[in-house]
């Protein structure tokens with residue numbers, strides 16, 4: 210049974226007439242949305258109003274064929290232009306890390322190279338080496354985990370760039386630190402499938418703006434989030450692949466140093 214809206218219109222008319230905004234709501238009526246009380250304004254259709262599409266060039270590492278020229282993200286308009294630039298830099302940096310690995314592994318066509326990312330991860334990552342969708346030959350070390358993860362990034366990039374995945378959203382949140390404790394930087398759910406996975410991430414605008422958050426930290430945080438989208442699981446602590454791999458990137462693939470203990474890095478993971 211259809212809902213009878215006439216009583217609602219009558220109430221609206223009396224309210225709006227009392228503030229002198231409108232003379233007659235009864236049919237036929239055309240009511241500018243600016244005159245409607247907020248609860249009567251339909252939420253805007255999401256794309257193009259709440260979000261603006263950002264396109265980011267995809268590096269073209271040797272040995273990887275069929276890549277799209279761009280990946281695409283619907284970025285919340287709640288971010289400032291400066292914040293959007295930092296988000297762009299963090300995604301570009303993640304793409305660069307992937308591309309560097311793929312090129313080094315390609316090794317001029319032999320496809321047997323040990324990339325810096327794989328070598329570093331092999332040294333430090335010993336746990337949760339398997340993405341949750343993976344049931345192939347057991348992954349026994351950090352090098353193999355890196356190769357599986359970066360091949361899955363290739364899949365994520367292709368599905369995004371050829372628009373096979375649902376649109377990837379960069380959503381806004383704003384959560385200040387509690388003291389020196391960082392609540393969140395970038396956050397993504399762990400994906401359970403391999404194809405058509407959107408590269409959707411929530412980004413903390415507070416942390417992006419924080420003067421102690423350099424772009425290298427944002428890249429590591431974004432890469433951690435993408436590893437979730439590639440099926441890898443937390444905890445985000447020492448020896449776990451989802452932590453050690455982005456920490457390797459944040460250290461420029463160098464060794465761990467006593468002056469910079471792991472929590473200084475993985476506090477930016479979520």
Ligand SMILES: [Zn+2]
Pocket residue numbers: 433437442443445451478479
């Ligand atoms: Zn995580």
